[in-house]
Amino acid sequence: MEKKNSESQVIVVTSGKGGVGKTTTVANVSTGLAKLGYSVVVMDLDIGLKKLDLILGLENRVIYDIIQVVEGECTLKQALVKDKRFPALYMLPAAQTRNKDDITTEQVLAVCNELKPDFDFILIDCPAGIEQGFRNSIAAADKAIVVTNPEVSAVRDADRIIGMLESANFKDIKLLINRLRPDMVRSGDMLSIEDLMEHLCIELLGVVPEDSGVVISTNRGEPIILNDRSSAAQAFNNIVHRLLGKEVEFMTLEQDSFWSKLKRNLGFKN
């Protein structure tokens, strides 16, 4: 495997609340980076509740897991699972029958340091919650992506997580808004992008619209970013490019409808 950059980036994907799309984000962003030729490894730290192997469609290739690596039952190289589609993408599986306390922060750091020479990007799939699993996940990372949904419970948890990341001296914390429904925002029944930015006050990395294609791609074990026609794929592609430091315009989710034009022309506040 060929590394493009001399420096490695270690990015943790976290949220506090479960079910907001952390694993989906990890699967799509890592696939997107690998598609562009970067060498990428995804680390599943959701010990005991693993999902990343399923989302990436790699569940049948898993032989060893990260706990076996740190306990010396196998080498790190033996545990890495190669992606079916992109030779530059690898996954380090979580253990399913163990728990979060079976690995220490020091052990996660050691694994990460061993991976760095071979990979441009190390993406960490953080478990929900703020306990040991969360602490392990953020220990090795220097950047964080906070995933949230436009609903009060997810925003409250995201705010708590951002506070904890700031206390842990994270300088690079970006927000990913997942499952936004522009139609509901327009009708006044969902928090908007601006609302979320006002509450959470961190830089926006991207907005992924609600897309039923995500369920279908999850069923198949193929990240949706590989399906060019879906809006979620376009959103994830933009996110990948922004992570690489490119300026990508935000998709216009709130279409300029007849009503919004009329409203503006009549001088009503939008």
Next chain:
Amino acid sequence: MFDFLKKVFSNDESSSRSRANDRLRVVLTHDRIGSSSQLMETLQEEIIALIARHIEIEGTPEVHFITEGRHTALDISIPLKGR
């Protein structure tokens, strides 16, 4: 008819979105500093009592949080009686 137009054209105050925003504003402020709405009442009472021990207060004192970005400050406004 006017009500209907208002509902269509304006950001309805009673929409679930604005309710969500209002509730989040309150809950996030308290979460961030680890306080409760009970604490606000206690603070208000004690601050006013403290000031009143030294100077005469006139009108209604106000104590509330203001937020800027992720930072919170306590905004205290106590009108004092002139001589």
